[in-house]
Amino acid sequence: MSEEGVTFWVSLAEKFFGLLLTIIGALFLYFTVTSTTALGVFTSFFGFLGIVLLAVGLFLLLVRPPE
Helix, strand or coil: CCHHHHHHHHHHHHHHHHHHHHHHHHHHHHHHHHCHHHHHHHHHHHHHHHHHHHHHHHHHHHCCCCC
């Protein structure tokens, strides 16, 4: 398999996982905000985790792999 084919699949997988993490992070934040009373003292913890997932997902979507 040529080097261009490998780079294509790595880039595609990176974009797919970035999109998946972005969606999961956004859903995590949504459910954290809408159920703050049920979470109680753990609201800030789950909010932090949602922000981290969202940031990692956006990072994977925006970064280009080395050529």
